[in-house]
Amino acid sequence: MLEDIYMVTMKKIAELCGVSRGTVDRALNGRGRVNAETAAMIKKMAEQLGYEPNPAGKALAARKNHPVIGVLLPSEGNAFFDDVIHGMDRAAAAYAIYGLTVRYYPMKGYNVDKQLHLMEQMKGKVNALIISPIDDARIAKAIDDFVDAGIFVVTVVNDIKSSKRHCYVGSDYFNGGETACALLHALLGEQAKVGIVMGSRQVLGHRERLEGFEHRMKRLPGFSIVDVVENGDDEICSYERTKNLLDDHPDISAMFLLAAGVYGACRAIMQLPEGKRPVTIAFDSVPSTVEMMRQGIVKAILYQHPVRQGRMAINLAFEYLVNGRMPDKKNYIMKNEIRLLENL
Amino acid sequence: MLEDIYMVTMKKIAELCGVSRGTVDRALNGRGRVNAETAAMIKKMAEQLGYEPNPAGKALAARKNHPVIGVLLPSEGNAFFDDVIHGMDRAAAAYAIYGLTVRYYPMKGYNVDKQLHLMEQMKGKVNALIISPIDDARIAKAIDDFVDAGIFVVTVVNDIKSSKRHCYVGSDYFNGGETACALLHALLGEQAKVGIVMGSRQVLGHRERLEGFEHRMKRLPGFSIVDVVENGDDEICSYERTKNLLDDHPDISAMFLLAAGVYGACRAIMQLPEGKRPVTIAFDSVPSTVEMMRQGIVKAILYQHPVRQGRMAINLAFEYLVNGRMPDKKNYIMKNEIRLLENL
DNA sequence: TTGTATGCGTTATCAA
């Protein structure tokens, strides 16, 4: 009987220990005001019986609490986050019955001061923080302050490993780079001259993708990276830099667009005659990229389950706030999926 | 305040209607023994206030009920279902606190009489049926009997559209075929002579995959199907038929393994000299197929989220049994993902 | 330091 382990209730423990339910509650939840010996005895008993608190009971009793999750994302003008937020909204709707509220703090781009400012605003207003942090020491420090103040912190999409955040939900960027390289290998065969367009070396995920790509490439002697340009996630810049890249290196046979700015880069690629265009792959199925797949410019994309990332982040915060459950892993990593136009 | 709409409880409705909570319960849950007019009034009030039952309350009260989900799968000796069952187990563990039990009825292969026999055994013992049905009129009839008896029925992995099943969880097989064809196109370019190994034309999903492949191929004049062989999901048969296929058609440049028997087919392919081997793709990342990817025989697979399929099937049954919520869709379709060795 | 009473929202049982 699988469910028998859940049949262990506080009431039962109280009976077995010959104390009241209140005492059991205080002992198990460390609320103090309880004899040290009795507490030890109760804890031991709970341990032995494999007591697990019943979430439904907790939820019911906690109706007066109205925990708030604060969500801080650089989502303005970044279509990828639309899907992340969609996942969050759906999860939030499901948990509204527990009195859970989600409050969004959107920002544009990767300005450290701006992000710090928003974090300052959130202080005292949220019981959990979901953040897509900039990879910066000051941000790490600010996150640690939240954790030290007893706030539950989840990083999503981007991570800061040096911080005390409770856990991370996102993709494996290094593996994304490896997979991209293997994909180009599968598409092109043994020989390729690759042009790479990235967002910014300031962004940890972008760097890791590049490293993953290079790492996988070591096993491919016929592969070489012609050049790597940065577009700062800006479409116009992406267009210009890609145009220059293609002009300078007419021998490029593959393009790897490892971050935003896909549309701009593709516009530059489209200027080449149809037979001369490099095989192009990109990340994420945002609308403009899908359009470029329809046009035949982008051959395949790597998909990182943005909706699930959003849902999972809310999930973890919910479990902590409402059920008092710590995440059982430090990292929740989504697979990098390969998608063609056919299986978008 | 988003959560205010959920603050509508049965108690509140009872007060507003000037009746007791018991009456509200009977009216809203259609348990009978209630005056038609009062029932209508209560329902209207609940509707107006946007009443949503509180799952936590339900869970607590439903501890006395022990709903049982019966799961009938042709899982014996089929590694794909291991993942499906894993997803079910995890979901079941999460719902055990609601007193939910899952009971498995495994079978081997696609014998209609055997499946009917097991369904007969389940009668009266389960409150919901999750089944991977054989595409047969007698099975459809048996499913209808369950539905008529008030049992909630979910088809998973395989479907019978002609039955009254409440909903289907699985993949889009036609799209899987299309995607496979597009993938081979991406890997091989414009020219390909394709050999196809399938399980059985008796299996709806296999037929649909083949149709999807053929449909997508219409846009590829350089593509042709050399031959289609059936292996009955048997490794030895798969090996023999594939061997004959390759012997008869030395010009084959691509192999599409659209069902089980991947290992057997690969063993036949391995007998060809390394430079002469066709580009091979297959479905599902079962261990033996993964091994064939490591060996470099299978270049890519199509992945159909088996774990999520299992989880979702349990989910739907749970929502119905415990929360009384009908599924909001008839079909829950997983994406066909493309995976290389790198992103398995 | 400990016990008791009450309430959260729903359902089931029994009495009216």
Add this chain to the structure above:
DNA sequence: TTGATAACGCATACAA
């Protein structure tokens, strides 16, 4: 046909 009451598991305010 209805209403009252207890119960599910947990948390908390208050009494002892």
